[in-house]
Amino acid sequence: MAPPPLTSTRKQRISSATLFHPTWIALFIIVIFVVVALIRFDSVLPSFLFAPGPESLSPPTNITPTSYHDAAPFVFDSLHGLLKQWPNSYAPNGHSIVVGTVPPHTQLFHGKHGPGLPDKLPFFAFDAEMSLGIFGATASSVIHTLAPTRPLRVIYFDGQSATLTETGTLDSQMAILGGEVPSVPVYNHIYDEDQRALDLCALVDDLGIDGVVRMNAGFEILLCNWPRSGVEHLFASNLTLPGNRERAVDKSLPNDPNRQPPLGFGNAFGEQGSFEWLRSATWHYGNYGQGGPAFGRVKPDLCTMVSFYDPELASLSSLHHGRIIGNQTFQNGWGLRRGHRLVGISSRDVKAVKSRIRENIGGSKCSGIEWAVLAESIVAQHKTRLLDIAKTISSPQPASFIVTRIHELSHAILYAYLEYPFAAIGRSAAEVEALTVSRCSSAYTSKVNPSGLSKSEMLLYHSINVVLNRLCSFEWDLLKWSEKYTTQLLGESDDIDLSRIQKEIEDKQKLMSSLLAWIGWDNWTQCEAQCSVDQLCAIPTWPVVYAPGFPQGGIYAVNNTRTSIQDLAEFWRPKCINRTDFDRGGGRGRDPDHQFPDIPSYNEV
Template identity: 25%
Template sequence: MRQTPASAVLALLVNTSAHAQELQHVLADKADRFPRLNFTSPAPLIFHSTFGLLQQWPNTFFQNGHTIAACTLEKNTNLYHARGDSSFPPSPEWFGLDAEMSYFIAGAMPDSHLLTYRTTKDVKCLYFDGTSASLMDDGSMDAQMLLLHNNSANVPDRPAFGPPPRHDNGGRHFCGHDDRDANCTHWNPLQAEYDRASGLCDFIAEKKLGGPGWGYEGVVRMNAAFELIWCNFSSPSARLVSWLNVSAPLLDGVESDRRPWEAEMLEDGNAEPGPPTAPPRRGAPSGGGGTRWPGRDHPFQAYSVYEWFHAAAKRYGFVGGFPGRGEARISIDSGGLFTFYDPSLEHQASARAQLETELYNLTAAGYWPSPADPIERQSALAHLTRRRRAQRAVNVSAVDGLYMRAEVEDRMRAALGTASDGCSGVDWLLTIQEIVTSYGGDLYDLSNLLSENLSLADGEQLRSRLARSREVVHGRWIPFYEYPQYTDDRLETSFAPSARESQAALERCRTQYQPCDMDELSASEQTTYAAVAEVLGAICGTLLPVLLSIEQLWLANFNNASAPPPEATSPVYKELELTLSNNKRAVEELMAWLGWADQWTACTPGCDLGQVCYIPIWPVMGMGRGRGGPPGKGRGYGYPPRRPGGMNAMHDYLSEPTCVDAEHYPPS
């Protein structure tokens, strides 16, 4: 896709000779062979959101979840619940799928208990993507709140988590998130979380979609790792296999720290907090008001922060130069996905398109006019690639909300096998993951190989670069492209995009994952496949002209191993350089449209053994004190480290992550 006039771009690269002027028109025509990409289309957004389901790395890059899906927790899966007392868990409560997660949240206490359960059968659950267990006001919980409250206008304006509210009623009091109670005497920082958990479990029960021992029994979400809201701890679907007191001897001679939120109150100049004078509200943290939270006197509290992060990163994160496997103990029913990018959510869709048109200076058709300045262009491409990070589901109207609720309920019911309109059986997650695996790395390689920064005096360098580019792009066309019969004087015609062989290859590439029987697709699958088809159309439509132009250049000028490369001042050399530039720009714009930033970001150089690649993941992105770092690094539960720029500075790690181990976590 090219919006800047090709002649203006070419004028920067060639002289004004008569031949160069003629060449400009030829190459401008070739540049226009690339497809024009609509950056307001929901297709790449639906595609990449689906790709990231149950994966930590992409969901941390793009924390605002847009997908709700039915899923299955596998039989014989261990689940962990830690408590700060010896009481039986209330319902609903939380399971961690990693013991390290549960231990950090409630296990490192003076009276700690770790309960291990094991599923006795496959269990249906509801999954929200993104960092949907991140208690931040950044869009992570939009999907949950919309399902509970039907539309954006009904979602209460209150924080997901934070310091206690202030009341001018003669003194400071601990209160829940309901500010209307002016006489409250106990504050539960997780009250909104328990309200959400109860609301989601109530939704399941009210719609007759599940209960103890049947149907949907939990809700899967992610922060640093994956967790499970378990609706009923008396359900026979999860059996208690051990209950251990995991309390560790405290270190003598050290004054215990305050609770994290008490320290925040003092730091903000609030009144000295006192102990709660009333019983905890429903869902109060285990242990009630008399239980002391651990501080420097607990031997494992600081290290347990890293253990949680490390356990999640090595299973789900970016290790050894490749994204982790994702949460393999849970499987998604990909035939019944609901996405907030669904064009049927008309108000949400139009509001997003309008906002992005303004933010990125798009045309009315969604096309992106590339800035002429190279630095400005690269900055704009980076913002376009990560545009999904700022997208929120906050424009769901009442009509949209009714559609959303009905569709989610229908798809949950279909996944139970009680509806007649079942899915085709295609594993759409696997399909999309195969596409990303096939093209993600090669697109990155091509964007680097198709460099215009070539030495004008080094023809061998150009030959080598063109050969490597030819190898990479050819590898993607092996299943689709059949070389035509050609002669030297008909190279351009034989390798034109309109040639019979080219069009046949394009069709094979675009339909490489088209189901054999389209009539079997459910409504949800039709939306998913439409996104797959548009994404493949953009990828194949961009890479085909790259393949054909490189083949023309190679066969015309480099296919004789004994012939010298063209002179640096020859018209052929200029054509080579300009063709590579056109191809590079097209590949860069395709990458920005796809938005696979998580696939093109890694720790460079790679991490050593014993290290993992760090990106900020709530709530372990800035908690605790790395043993090798200075004290006072963390501000407490869920807050970023003290460093210039605050939360925005933490986002820098999304662009340039770093390797960490226990001695250097969190990074300074």
């Protein structure tokens, strides 16, 4: 009978006589000789003996500027959306990790049940409304207010990285913490936040930082050891209302902690707290939807931005543009980013990302360029005019009106870079075109020396150049086409043939749609009108949602395969809502038995 295999629970006994058999002694001497020879004569031995294993190989080095074409709009969109509630709600599957700092004296809030200070592994909200929305509706709740006495070093996972779903919101954390992203994660892999906190804090300790910043309906920070991080406790507020505990044990009331008394137990201000939580999220929309600026209590160091869109990550390089995983075929938000996943990322690419994060924590060579300001400037220059052009070119207006308007708008974008042939002696029309597009494309980066950029900045640099080149080339095409029917100052003219012009307008419309789909700016929508003072311009934000027509509200209803495209478009359409609308539209994830009636759509009001 063959001996049993050696395992952790059953091992063969090896006698000392066997261990010191002459054969084993001879083999041991040979091994020692070989090791010494390798150390002494490594320079003359074949190089493959010392080549690193496949998991430790450096990222591919054959990356050229053209390699960034597919990734560029996604990287740019990620850059422009960092620490903004609105874009990260529309594109919740984050693909960026950035090192940042929380300034001293920033207020932090933590809700809990019962007495005592927050534990050593707590999540803190940056807005009291978020803690109140989570814990303030319970029978017994205490809100703690704290503040750091020194800057806190953190890493920020973009997207809705604090949103517990199976559709990709946790992908970047799964990749970093577990080395892979399962296509069908187990239940605890999604909903066990206690274990995730332990895993994140092991990463925090390994990196030598203070915590992790994430977002769902608002921004939060996980501080793994808040006393050690110099965070001081300011005070605690007991929010337990008289009668709450009595309602909690009243068997005649539904066991629904989100409902107002007398229909359920909990804080009498519970529903108001949910609405105020949504209000606080709109403060960080980032100049979208009539909201406030980007979240300012975390200062990101954009020269450390690591992106899973980076073309150096070969296992993901073909999985994004034009591909949506799962049933999320509705391109809500802008472009295709909502359905992007990290499923299929290789262990080598995960290690490359973790290595880059470690390098950035340790201090990376940075140029000092304000990349966020640069992205804002580019969007400001091009976005509203492009949307105006898109609306004009699709309008039922006469062809003459459309051509004239397009000429005016494209000229408004390009006039700072344009020299007409008669103003540039000896310069042909082709040279004027090349010069204009070149100036427009490089105005923001022409003096940037790539050799002075960090690895992360190189990705931003090339992505911005690719985005600008496509924008400027398309805008020149519109100017050149419309100019020959209007001012004719570029030296070209054409007869007015309305049928031909109408066909050309239709062709330009298709090119416009293609550009907007590629750049991802086609659905940067707002509320149709200025909201009144008692209303919020709101979009669904997990777990605080306003979801007319969706029994359970929230992101789960959006992923329901039975939901039509029209329903999804209505779901994501920004709406002006007040407290009554919020309650009638579902509030905070109502279950069907306690669902309020849906607020009618605009055309039913």
